[in-house]
Amino acid sequence: MRITLCGGTGDIGEGLALRFAYDTDHEILIGSRDPEKARTKAAEYETELDSRGIETTIKGFENAMAADRADVVVLAVPPYHVRDTVESISDRLDSETILVSPAVGMQREKSGLHYNRPSAGSVTAMVAETAPEDVPIVGAFHSLSADKLANLDIALDEDTLLVGDDEDALDIVQLLAEGIEGLRTLYAGPLANAAEVESLTPLLINLAIHNDLHDVGVRFE
Template identity: 80%
Template sequence: MRIALCGGTGDIGAGLALRFACDTDHELLIGSRDPEKARATVEEYRETLEDRDLEASIKGFDNAMAADRADVVVLAVPPYHVRDTVESIADRLDSSTTLVSPAVGMQRDDAGLHYNRPSAGSVTAMVAASAPDEVPIVGAFHSLSAGKLADLDRELSEDTLLVGDDEDGLDTVERLAEGIEGLRALRAGPIANAAEVESLTPLLINLAGNNADLHDVGVRFE
């Protein structure tokens, strides 16, 4: 499967790219607004993998070119760039491309981080409103620690919650997520439930910030 990570030069993009490269044989397409930055970042990822005697099919493009070649497109960008990124790649998407949103809107004050719910109801809903109607949308990977993902010496044992209205899209992302060793995908319902899923992220960050033994905390449901 061809996986495009638009914004794949950032923290969550790096973590997902390295885990997919380490644990799966998917072809990875790293996207950026700046294709030169994407290609330079790919070289960094290759060096990390080579240090572990790993090889992967991984290439860098601008976001539109990466999306044009992909079966799954992950919007690994901050929430305030989500709408612009979707609009910039919209003509490269169709019903055969699953669009995945891990972004979460958050605000910080003296107490910590708080969920910043967008007017669409959730970032996932905002993606769905911005994308072409026929494109399957799935919210996933919200509560994963980017730092923990990128550290290939650390084992994962956690869940990612999926929300979506398209069963085929959910099936695709479930298979993709569970290709990462130690990661389990659980379905949390339709996109209407995305706010509840996204709001877990600031909670987890606040837990990590207030408890020294909970650095890079994740969730596992039993």
């Protein structure tokens, strides 16, 4: 499977790229608005994986080129870049491409971080609103720590919640996510439930801040 990480040069993009390449045999492409930056980071990821005995090729391209003919495109970009990123790649997407949204809108105040709900209702809904109508959308990876993902010395043992309306797309993202060792998926309902899932992220960060914890995740029992 070909997985493209648009914004794959950032924190969550790096973490997912390394885990997918370390734990699976999928083809990984790094996308960025700056293709040279994408190529540089892809080479860095290859070097890190090679140091751990994993020989793989990770390529970097401009976002639209990276998204072209991808099976799954992960929008590993900040929420304020989600809409323009989707618009920039929309002509490379079709009904066979699954668009995955992990972004969460947050606002920092003195008391901590708070969920910043966009006008569409959730960032995932904003993706669905912006993408071509026939492109299946799945929300996933919202509550994962980018630092924990990127540190391959840390064993994962946590859940990621999936939201989506397309059963086939959900099944594929479930298989993809659970290919990462120690990661379990749970279905949280249709896209209409995305806001509830996204709002978990600032809660987890606040728990980490106020309890001097690191790399907080969630496991449901």
